[in-house]
Amino acid sequence: MLQIRHSAVLACLLFAAACKRESDRVAQVLQVRDMAELATTEYSVTKIVKASDDKTWYKFGDRKILMSVEADIKAGIDLSQLTKDDVRIQGKSIRVDLPAPVIISLNLPPEKIKVAFQEIGVLRDPFDNAARDALLAQAEVQIRKSIPVTGILAETEKNTRNLLTNFLQQAGYENIDIRFGQPKTALP
Numbered sequence: 001m002l003q004i005r006h007s008a009v010l011a012c013l014l015f016a017a018a019c020k021r022e023s024d025r026v027a028q029v030l031q032v033r034d035m036a037e038l039a040t041t042e043y044s045v046t047k048i049v050k051a052s053d054d055k056t057w058y059k060f061g062d063r064k065i066l067m068s069v070e071a072d073i074k075a076g077i078d079l080s081q082l083t084k085d086d087v088r089i090q091g092k093s094i095r096v097d098l099p100a101p102v103i104i105s106l107n108l109p110p111e112k113i114k115v116a117f118q119e120i121g122v123l124r125d126p127f128d129n130a131a132r133d134a135l136l137a138q139a140e141v142q143i144r145k146s147i148p149v150t151g152i153l154a155e156t157e158k159n160t161r162n163l164l165t166n167f168l169q170q171a172g173y174e175n176i177d178i179r180f181g182q183p184k185t186a187l188p
Contacts, residue, residue: 037104039076040159043152046070047139048116051127063124067132069139070112073147074104075156077180093175094168100181101156103147108136 046068053063077098086097113136118127127135147153161178168176 036078036080037076038079038160038163039074039104040163041075041101041152041156043073043075043150044070045073045143045146045150047143049135049139051131051135053124063127064118065115065127065132065135066117067135067139068114068116069108069136069143071140071143072105072107072109072112073143073150073152074106075101075152076104077101077156077160089173092173093177094173095177095179096164096168097179098160098164098181101153101160103144103152106140106144108140 047070049065049067049069051065079098081099082096088095157180160180164178165176
């Protein structure tokens with residue numbers, strides 16, 4: 001009888017220790033939240049912007065500009081959204097539910113904005129900074145609208161899956177299942 005009690009107590013202690021290890025393992029995986037935004041994909045997109053200001057009847061002469069704008073787009077996963085419910089561990093198997101990939105940044109570096117062509121009529125003023133900024137704002141909107149067709153978010157899923165799979169394999173997991181949430185329809 002005493003031996004059965006000792007066995008029962010030992011089984012309870014082993015179970016409690018296994019549960020503690022399981023929660024410790026989840027906490028260890030959740031440390032990736034400290035990285036916050038994990039950018040795994042970067043694209044460089046070029047947009048050609050052209051403008052012609054010759055439709056105004058009261059202005060004499062044409063005014064045209066052709067600019068090349070190169071945008072740097074970074075996409076990744078916001079790891080700060082991970083919760084302990086998003087990580088399920090069972091022995092050497094792990095499942096991680098990640099948020100959907102998002103665009104982390106879209107940057108138009110000034111050194112990558114080039115005026116390729118400009119034609120100004122004799123009686124016209126050149127395009128000022130405000131007019132060029134308005135053209136760049138239109139270019140940024142068009143680049144944001146074209147993001148879904150670039151495939152950057154699908155590439156981000158693939159890159160993130162590869163990166164985290166390697167990380168989790170090094171942590172000792174053999175069966176790794178990484179899933180992504182549904183993307184939001186609005187882009188930042």
